[in-house]
Amino acid sequence: MYLALVLCEVVVSSALRDANGMLGLSLEQHQALTVLLGNGCVFALVMHFRNITYRSLFHDSPSSAKATLALIVPPVLLLVPALLLFMGYVQELLVRIAPLSAWEEQFFQRVGTNDIATVLAVCVLAPVLEEMLFRGIVLRGFLERYSRSTAIFGSAVLFGAVHLNMYQFLVGLVAGTILGWLYERTRSLIPCIALHGAYNSGTIVLTGLAQSTNGELSIEAILSMWTASLAAAACGAIALRRMLTNRSGQQLPEQRSP
Template sequence: MEQHETFPNVFEALLLVGVLIIIQMVVGAAVIESDLLGDVNFGDLAGVVTVMGNGVLFVGLMAYKQIGYRTLFHPARTSAISTMSVVTVPILLLVPGLMIFAGTINSIVIWLFPMSPDEQAMFAEMMAPGFIPVLFACVAAPLLEEMLFRGVILRSFLRQYSRTKAILCSSLVFGIAHLNVYQLASAFAIGIVAGWLYERCRSLWPCILLHAAYNAFVTASYIRAVEGEIINSTSYTAIAFVAAIAAGLFLLRVLHGAAQRADATITKRD
């Protein structure tokens, strides 16, 4: 039986993000001090520390809330397989258009707040090709972040606030957690889509798929750009947006009223 069902609220969620950052700093300092990963570059080390920090936080959260992973990942009454069989293709069709939209937002933010050389170097290192960075960006980060921001935070918000407020607030916390203005806007947009999927499906798996596919698409596009293979034609953009609109309309139709058929332990207020 889940305990502390309304933990966290918005203020507590922000505190959780702060605690996560502190845990990652402590873990990072311990790893560096012990020289356990002395041969690993900074970008790979950051990914490892993030995974370890999230693991420490989740051990505490799961014990405090007394919630099992089955309940965390898929509290819906319908099976995960049946849910994913409906949403997988449209979610994948959403991603290119969502990436273009988020990229446009980021371009405006960068124009308003130009990056310093250090910030440019930091993002270049984050996007550098390699097994560990790609594994972290496309597998570990989507899994861990969705567990926290949709599985714990949005799950609690839906019990306390209206559906719209819960999704928007959890998305804002998700954006703030990235700790830079350049990812805040795009993370907020992705958080809204992922939050809506969670509220409709009562499952983390569609959110994880969306997040992983988005990160994979961004990573692949960056690598192609570095290699001089930039896809930025008008026809590609038009096709991406048409596919995203069609997929969005399909999801709106098939998931209409889905939340009312989901697990009653997560109460939605209209």
């Protein structure tokens, strides 16, 4: 399926390039449209042949979408600051061990820009489309065939590998495991998209902060950031564990039928 997605994006990219004289797209707009249209074509075909509706793809849980949004998303978002800090330091360590190539430097600089097209692609399109693919279709299929742990880890490995560099592979593996657990517990893409979008948005914010401060922060500021982030993550993890320890697919406690 991933091969079909790549091929579809290549075809769409070529078509947009040919039509660019009329459309006048920038590089960032061209890339965003390529991802959107390419993914849209593949998803439409896969969902048609697997007889999956968009409603069941996004939220296949007995609990209401409103309950999931109100109860699960807030503690999920509390995990983001600690995840950003932890993965940021891990990536920095990786870069010191294996410096970025020229192509990788250009890629990360382009992704880190804050123009509207890039922000929409990174913070909105990527979270929605990647969660539809890796949790809504890939993990969903894995859970039908393999054990819970094998399905979650396998989809996380694929999610990391699709980024095609070791720096994002590790992020994808860690984030994919958390996202896979969330989906298996809730059978909803709502908390997954929220976590994915918040993480991507946070990377752009931190990149801008690092550029404005030249990467120099006092020890007190760093300790305060870590303390607040770990405290928030602990609260979020405890809340999620209490709400999601029941069997996957069950309704949330507040929404159980009488």
